[in-house]
Amino acid sequence: MRKLIDVHCHLYEFSNDRINEILKDFKVVAVSDDYGSSIKTVKLAEEHEGILPCIGIHPWEVGKTTKDEVKAIESLIGRYEVKGIGEVGLDKKFVKNTFNKQYEFFINFVNLAKEYDLFLNVHAPDAWREVLDLLRRKDVGRAVIHWFTGPLELLNEIKELGYFISINPAAKVQNKHRRVIEEAPLSIILLESDGPYDYRGLKLEPELIPELLTLISEIKKIDIDMLLSRINENFKALIKSV
Ligand SMILES: [Zn+2]
Known part of the structure; x- marks a missing residue:
């Protein structure tokens, strides 16, 4: 069977044994949180098949980070097979106090994605509008907005811009996210x-994705194989593979 794809996982945080188990069943877009985890992630991708590494600084880490770290992260591109920039973005929900600094960092990362033709793996709690406006203004080609719980009226805009959202197994218990599944066009859906x-009592890990796939197929009233082939098409467009 074809492997399922997890488009947003902090793979470097798992033990080596767990990483080997996960990679038996999943292809993983592995995101980073800072310079140290970016190095770990690109090295993991060299050591294992089936990892697409993303590098960057998580909005939660921006407060304690200097701009030098952005430069250091940029220097990894070219030296390693980097596929995307992430986890980067803006967060007005959990770390509103560093918003201005987050914005500066995010613009830097958006520019890197453009310069090196990489996709963005974006975090945007309560900054959904600001993130979309910036991506549009900068004419970013490829982006996935992860664990989307933003306003439903943005979903069509995301589609028109050619971007994607990733759905998290939390949909099982998070009503807001379940509403997103109901309303999101199939052409923008990915899984994470x-x-x-x-x-909320759910241990989030790639192994929850098959159950999530079933949940989405029930909500959208679409056959699982059909759903999966749509999702695979979306993934190919994100990573620009034919
Ligand atoms: Zn994350």
Whole structure:
């Protein structure tokens, strides 16, 4: 069977044994949180098949980080097979106090994505509008907005811009996210775990993705194989593969 794809996972946080287990069943877009984890992630991708590494600084880490770290991260591009920039973005929900600095960093990362033709793996709680406006203004080609719980009226705009959202297994218990599944066009849907992370009693990890796929097929009333082939098409467009 074809492997399922997790488009947003903090793979470097798992043990080596777990990473090997995960990669048996999943292809993983592995995101980073800072310079140290960016190095770990690109090295993991060299050591294993089936990892697409993204490098960057998480909005939660921006407060304690200097611009030098952005430069250091940029220097990894070219030296390693980097596929995307992430986890980067803006967050007005959990770390509003550093918003201005986050914005500066995010613009830098958006520019890197453009310069090196990489996709963006974006975090945007309560800054959905600001993120979309910036991506549009900068004419970013490829982006996935992860764990989308923003206003439903943005979904069509995301589609028109050619971007994607990733759906998290949290949809099982998070009503707001379930509403997103109901309303999102199939052409923008991807799947993620955001693992390893605990969310309201759910241990988020790639192994929850098959159940998520079933949930989406029930909500959208579409056959699982059909759904999966749509999602695979979306993924190919994100990573620009034919
Ligand atoms: Zn994440």
